[in-house]
Amino acid sequence: MHRAATFQRPVPNPPRTLSIPAIGDVYVNTQKFFLMISEELRCNYSFDTEGRFMTGFLDGVNYRRGLKNDILMKHVAANTSKTRRMLSAAEKQRLVDDVLARVRYLRDFVASEDQLSPWLDAILSWNTHRLQGEHDTFHAIYRPISILPPDQYLSVVVQAAEGCSWNKCTFCTFYRDRKFRIKSLHSFREHVQQVKHFLGSAAGLRKSLFLADANALIIPQKRLIDMLRVLHEEFPIGQSKPGFDYVLKGIYSFLDIVGAEKKTLADYQELREYGLKRIYIGLETGDNTVFRLLNKPGSPAECVEAVRTIKAAGINVGVILLAGAGGRQYAQAHVQQSLRTLKAMDLGVGDIVYVSPLVTIPTDEYTRTMDTHSVAALHASEVMAQVDVLKGGVTRARYGGPKVALYHIEEFIY
Ligand SMILES: C[S@@+](CC[C@H](N)C(=O)[O-])C[C@H]1O[C@@H](n2cnc3c(N)ncnc32)[C@H](O)[C@@H]1O
Ligand code: SF4
Known part of the structure; x- marks a missing residue:
């Protein structure tokens, strides 16, 4: 059975703020079992300790990824009407590509010896295809x-x-x-x-x-x-x-x-x-x-x-x-x-x-x-x-x- 590569997790830190060109303040919250990144508090995304994308908030839309790689989107409009549905394969790919591109950009500003690096590398070891493999593993279990x-x-x-x-x-x-x-x-x-x-x-x-x-x-x-x-x-x-x-x-x-x-x-x-x-x-x-x-x-x-x-x-x-x-x-x-x-x-x-x-x-x-x-x-x-x-x-x-x-x-x- 396929399994994600584990990595040495750094002990939890107080949230850190990185100043990243073209973005501004990026807040990084490393907890024992997840990592949350927030760009100027405008958008955020989180990952589990294996580096798998878990949740996101981008352009006012909430996303939650399940273990079988479904992604549920939820949007509450100004008039309080709600949209909630599962993303199509193409939408999932766009979202995951977008989130991983953001992490890849951030990675370039983090030194290799920084204890954030193993987290970011674990996240970047995933892509849409590998995440979709989780779907098959899930259904085998x-x-x-x-x-x-x-x-x-x-x-x-x-x-x-x-x-x-x-x-x-x-x-x-x-x-x-x-x-x-x-x-x-x-x-x-x-x-x-x-x-x-x-x-x-x-x-x-x-x-x-x-x-x-x-x-x-x-x-x-x-x-x-x-x-x-x-x-x-x-x-x-x-x-x-x-x-x-x-x-x-x-x-x-x-x-x-x-x-x-x-x-x-x-x-x-x-x-x-x-x-x-x-x-x-x-x-x-x-x-x-x-x-x-x-x-x-x-x-x-x-x-x-x-x-x-x-x-x-x-x-x-x-x-x-x-x-x-x-x-x-x-x-x-x-x-x-x-x-x-x-x-x-x-x-x-x-x-x-x-x-x-x-x-x-x-x-x-x-x-x-x-x-x-x-x-x-x-x-x-x-x-x-x-x-x-x-x-x-x-x-x-x-x-x-x-x-x-x-x-x-x-x-x-x-
Ligand atoms: C697995 S069942 C509950 C546990 C147990 N099987 C029983 O019937 O007591 C889960 C719950 O989902 C809700 N549910 C099932 N079909 C639904 C539907 N079409 N609309 C809204 N709720 C539903 C019901 O309230 C149900 O109690
Ligand atoms: S008893 Fe079975 S069929 Fe009835 S609500 Fe519970 S899960 Fe559904």
């Missing part, structure tokens, strides 16, 4: 990583299972391209080692470990514990480990409601002892009728029970609501019942409520189901207004202090 909770975008993802064991919610197309499969312990260990190798020294940039795909915690307890043991052998989780200069704060994972009910309090307690910190579960709606229209497994009442069991074991939850679900006809019931259901969960500090604005396409199953029931969809602006109502409802009620945040599936990149 992973099935597509379709979605993560927003606080886990900067995690190390390992796929203990592939796909979703239910895969039938009308609105969700994330895992339709694959059959649910649990990895054997042997292939899981191999996968974990490949992931480690692929990330290289840049793994230190990551904060946590995410056990994918859609409901990996459904894995029978014994196999799951064996898998968590592998993770502890391979990564420093929750505590430092010889040979690593970073620590991952814990293990995080999705679970669906029915999957959650299959585990006992004792199972969850055991998972907590192995470092499981938070479980993300899609309630989507507290309204029974809307819930059935979404074809979610289980029910809102079962979701409350599952969440209470998980929390009793000392594991936090992330509960996801779907703004816009049930369209105009069920809007009021959806909001009221969702807030009521959340209240019954006894959420607290360390828990998160995510609100995800529903994204549909005319041909999807959700839209067909709504058409069959003559339910009109909300306009995009009404969906966003419902996001605010749901977020405001959680904030006002406090429910013991969970965080509440937007979950925007169109802004996901790993």
